Amino acid sequence: MSLTVTDLQKSYKEVQALGGLSFKLEPGSSIALLGPNGAGKSTAIKILTTLVRPDSGRIEWGGKDLLKDPPALRDLVGYVSQEIAMDKVLTAVEFMRFTAGLLHLKWRDHRERALALIDQLGLREAQDRRVGEYSGGMKRRLDLATALLHNPRVLILDEPTTGLDIEARELIWRLIEQFKRDGGAVILASHDFQEVQHLADHVLILEKGVVKQSDAPDQLKQALGRWIVRLSTHEFMDKAAVDAARAVFAEQPGYRVLEQETACLALACSSEADMGDIHRQVFAAATDAGLPVFSLNIQHPNLEDVYRFSLRGDA
Numbered sequence: 157m158s159l160t161v162t163d164l165q166k167s168y169k170e171v172q173a174l175g176g177l178s179f180k181l182e183p184g185s186s187i188a189l190l191g192p193n194g195a196g197k198s199t200a201i202k203i204l205t206t207l208v209r210p211d212s213g214r215i216e217w218g219g220k221d222l223l224k225d226p227p228a229l230r231d232l233v234g235y236v237s238q239e240i241a242m243d244k245v246l247t248a249v250e251f252m253r254f255t256a257g258l259l260h261l262k263w264r265d266h267r268e269r270a271l272a273l274i275d276q277l278g279l280r281e282a283q284d285r286r287v288g289e290y291s292g293g294m295k296r297r298l299d300l301a302t303a304l305l306h307n308p309r310v311l312i313l314d315e316p317t318t319g320l321d322i323e324a325r326e327l328i329w330r331l332i333e334q335f336k337r338d339g340g341a342v343i344l345a346s347h348d349f350q351e352v353q354h355l356a357d358h359v360l361i362l363e364k365g366v367v368k369q370s371d372a373p374d375q376l377k378q379a380l381g382r383w384i385v386r387l388s389t390h391e392f393m394d395k396a397a398v399d400a401a402r403a404v405f406a407e408q409p410g411y412r413v414l415e416q417e418t419a420c421l422a423l424a425c426s427s428e429a430d431m432g433d434i435h436r437q438v439f440a441a442a443t444d445a446g447l448p449v450f451s452l453n454i455q456h457p458n459l460e461d462v463y464r465f466s467l468r469g470d471a
């Protein structure tokens with residue numbers, strides 16, 4: 157069964173937090189919500205976890221509209237929030253038992269699963285220690301364990317690895333990947349492009365509640381171009397220098413000028429030529445026009461480029 161979200165809309169008085177969010181999520185797949193502060197990611201997550209009711213739209217699972225059945229939606233999803241609220245005096249096992257109570261789950265039916273999750277998340281040795289003594293990474297793992305306790309089919313994670321060290325981050329990533337392999341679907345909100353690239357099969361870029369881009373990460377990168385070229389004609393390029401370079405490359409076949417705030421000119425190039433040829437072409441075009449070349453950076457587009465230029469409306 158798949159999760160189908162159709163045209164979710166939500167406004168807070170005159171502020172439109174979500175202006176029509178739609179996506180489809182198959183079992184074993186993942187979607188990442190990317191967007192600047194205020195884009196509507198938390199609003200989407202709150203709607204999907206029944207914390208906020210949308211003004212309109214549908215959330216369907218197997219054809220059934222779960223907005224009409226909030227307990228069924230809560231059964232379907234497990235939620236790992238950005239801020240971890242845990243009672244510091246409880247041990248991991250006590251905390252799982254407490255969570256089971258909140259979810260109206262019988263502890264005797266779920267104790268074994270809780271202990272298995274604690275083990276799977278590498279917390280067995282610490283399971284009888286107070287959560288207040290746990291590191292940030294351990295708390296996050298315990299949070300993930302509690303989110304999985306009722307065996308959800310969809311896992312929703314808000315910034316799951318912010319502030320964690322590399323080992324803790326990679327452990328969480330492996331657990332999310334395992335959840336997907338077991339047929340679970342994942343919805344992720346993150347500002348971490350590496351995380352999104354690693355975990356997401358589909359990326360949705362939001363701005364002011366509106367979807368700016370929606371596709372697989374590789375498709376989004378390909379759509380931007382084959383190469384991203386960043387040219388500086390001076391150490392600190394001012395507007396006049398950027399404009400002079402822009403005028404040269406606006407006329408250069410195969411190149412597209414992208415906007416960028418930092419002091420350089422960003423270009424997208426769709427040519428199949430290799431990096432050395434691109435370097436020679438850009439260098440020649442600049443010097444033929446009398447522009448000095450202070451620095452030249454050429455690389456394939458990454459998700460951060462897609463994000464940056466989507467929000468500028470240039471992608």
Ligand SMILES: Nc1ncnc2c1ncn2[C@@H]1O[C@H](COP(=O)(O)OP(=O)(O)OP(=O)(O)O)[C@@H](O)[C@H]1O
Nearest residue numbers: 168171172173191192193194195196197198199200
């Ligand atoms: N309870 C609320 N009352 C009024 N406005 C709200 C409320 N919650 C969110 N908003 C507004 O809705 C818009 C979307 O906010 P939201 O928190 O969903 O964005 P976000 O993408 O999660 O941002 P961030 O990355 O900062 O978490 C913003 O303009 C925000 O100010």
